[in-house]
Amino acid sequence: MSEELIRITDSAQDYLRDLLSKQDQEGMGVRIFVERPGTPHAECCMAYCPPDEQEDGDVRYDYEGFHAWIEGKSVHYLEDAVIDYKKDSMGGQLTFRAPKSRVPDISPDASLEERINYVLYAEINPNLAAHGGSVQLLELTEDNVAVLEFGGGCQGCSVVDVTLRDGVERTLKERLPELTGVRDKTDHSVTDNAYYS
Structure with missing residues (x-):
């Protein structure tokens, strides 16, 4: 080229x-x-x-x-x-x-992975930030399950299951109907910064 x-x-x-x-x-x-x-x-x-x-x-x-x-x-x-x-x-x-490397791609032909990242960083993380928490996509499986990892105040938090099910998973599935599931791969035995112990 x-x-x-x-x-x-x-x-x-x-x-x-x-x-x-x-x-x-x-x-x-x-x-x-x-x-x-x-x-x-x-x-x-x-x-x-x-x-x-x-x-x-x-x-x-x-x-x-x-x-x-x-x-x-x-x-x-x-x-x-x-x-x-x-x-x-x-x-x-x-x-x-590379100034555009961190900018989410939300074009109509963006991949499911790119659209998941956009929803995480534009909608979900700003809400989790109020509790000092965050979540990131680790991988997208072949059967469209998003494998996530929580950090900050969400790691080791006693209500992270509720956050995952009622907040993160519900939001992702509403925005991205082709997503078949959401799985948490965080080590929640680390509770140093947990918002709720």
């Missing part, structure tokens, strides 16, 4: 070219993706990508002397992203700024 999605500065391109040239595999590139996209916990990641190890849906971008594969489902979270490299006394540091 010719048009740049991610701006990789000249210094970062030099650094990546040098890094890739030290790999003993011909045609080695990088793969760029976002872990937990559309949530406050989003993390931009980069890994080596040997030839033919990109995944279906990945998009290839060519830079001078190397190429990058962008994970298909991360593409719109990486719009306007900038990768830079600055030398310092310890050698140097690669920085990755």
Whole structure:
């Protein structure tokens, strides 16, 4: 693809070219993706990508002397992203700024996972925050069960079952009818910050 999605500065391109040239595999590139996209916990990641190890849906971008594969489902979270490299006394540091990586995607074709995250962070967490609590999506199973983890005041709280059943699960199922269930995977034996003990 010719048009740049991610701006990789000249210094970062030099650094990546040098890094890739030290790999003993011909045609080695990088793969760029976002872990937990559309949530406050989003993390931009980069890994080596040997030839033919990109995944279906990945998009290839060519830079001078190397190429990058962008994970298909991360593409719109990486719009306007900038990768830079600055030398310092310890050698140097690669920085990755992706302003859209933490913005929930609520477009009509957003995945169920993205829509669950949107409801959690836009509707449910602001209510839980009043009790110092929060909830996040750990995974979505193949049969559309949302596996959640509570944190803060909700972890170890004696009424978390009520919160899960009457608040979180009801809200998620009302907004997302294709969701078949909600499961809590929190370790509630930790009660240090529990709102109700």
